[in-house]
Amino acid sequence: MSIPIYRPHLAGNLSRYVEECISTGWISSRGDFIGRFEEAFASYTGVKEATSVSNGTVAIHLILEALGIGPGDEVIVPTFTYIASVNTILQTGAKPVYVDSLEETLQIDPNAVRAAIGPRTKAVMAVHLYGHPCDMDAIVAICDEHSLLLIEDCAEAFGTFWKGRHVGSFGDGATFSFFGNKTITTGEGGMVLARDPNILARCRHLKSQGVSPTREYWHDVLAYNYRMTNIQAAIGLSQIELADEILRKKRELAKTYRESLSGLPLRTHDSVGEVVHSNWMCSVILDNAEYRDDLRQKLKAEGIDTRPFFPPAHRMPHSAAEGDFPVADGLSARGINLPSFPDITEREVHSVCSTIREFF
The missing domain is CATH 3.90.1150.10 (Aspartate Aminotransferase, domain 1)
Known part of the structure; x- marks a missing residue:
């Protein structure tokens, strides 16, 4: 195609940052750029902290696991979404409960969410589709009223705001994607936010093979390798700057x-x-x-x-x-x-x- 659907904007300090990774040898999942990117992303989205991961899909799976969602639970999710939103619910053993969307905004219908709540409902996943935010006033009110967890899938919504607040700052947990066609990219990559610092700490523990912070090569929980590389983070930092x-x-x-x-x-x-x-x-x-x-x-x-x-x-x-x-x-x-x-x-x-x- 002479005019593609997407082409990333790769400029600024990208080459210099990546060259620094190569020249110093820090090319894997450790290095200064990981912390720098996480801090810059948290600052841009208006939250206290964030943790990076290898892609946007594992970001959703990680926050679902960290929040304790699993077999027997139901998660309300729009059927009109990218399949990763649903696959990750299924991967935890929970059941996706589909609801319809709004014609005008394309976003999840709050009235449909309210009607879908049942005795096993544990969470609502609000997907900010194609860059427009969901009605967060309504969704937050429903979750508060019924004591439900709120997860924001912001894979397509970096730079999206609801009434002056960046999406991802409303829920118990939120996720972003940095795939090559996203607004800012790291090639592959993602980010996880959480309201509770203990949940975010659990995300960090789970994403890194559950390694003990005090005992070398000791792993105290079944976990995953969901870490971002330093090179990805270097690209991400250059993207945040742009x-x-x-x-x-x-x-x-x-x-x-x-x-x-x-x-x-x-x-x-x-x-x-x-x-x-x-x-x-x-x-x-x-x-x-x-x-x-x-x-x-x-x-x-x-x-x-x-x-x-x-x-x-x-x-x-x-x-x-x-x-x-x-x-x-x-x-x-x-x-x-x-x-x-x-x-x-x-x-x-x-x-x-x-x-x-x-x-x-």
Whole structure:
């Protein structure tokens, strides 16, 4: 594809930091950049501390384990999400209980959450999809009222704010992804936040093979190797330093798409309410699902890469469940993610928009 769906913004101190890792020999899961990246990330998101991991999926699994979620528990989760949100619940032995989403924002429906609460419900997972925040006032109130744990899946929501607070700062635990197509990237990688410092300490213990802090090569719990490398952290620190610039470019791109595609039988995924949409993906939702695949083929023929919206998790073979989720099904059938990388050129954006206009 001549215009890819995403290309990371790799600039600033990246090469210098990575070269420092190589020249000093600190290339694995120890080194100064790990602590520096964790501190910078915590500061940017407005929390006290954070712990890095090898990818965004294990980040979710780690916080679920640290919070004690397991067999017999139920976790309410939107069916309209990336499958990692659901896979990690299943991996703990807990049961995902699916709920529908809101048409306007694409986010989890608080009324559906309230209706899904049962005697085995232990947690709610709020997934901030495609860079727009969930209604955290409503979700927090529900969790407080029913004494439920709140987990925020912020894989797609670095730079996203709800009423002045960065997402990830509301829940008992929160996770982020730094995959190559995320707003800031470490190639692979992730981050875990937790309200309770004891839970975060448990995350650190579990992510590093459960090694004893006082006895050499002694492991006191069944645990995992979920550690980030120093090279990943070096890349991440250079990305944090560029975060405001990257987010500004993505806001400008979303604005251009919104203005250039106005008047067509589609809508862009815009901010609703007192929020900051990080526009991880610049998305369009068609009025009519029957045109979605044909439009994607038209764009592909012009060398323009796109992605469809995620299929609902309740329709996947390994995580199938009964239920009626019309909003999730409708959004999944009508949604397209357009090229969303921060360094896309004016000419490339014009090519995307003119191709869409030509199709209609």
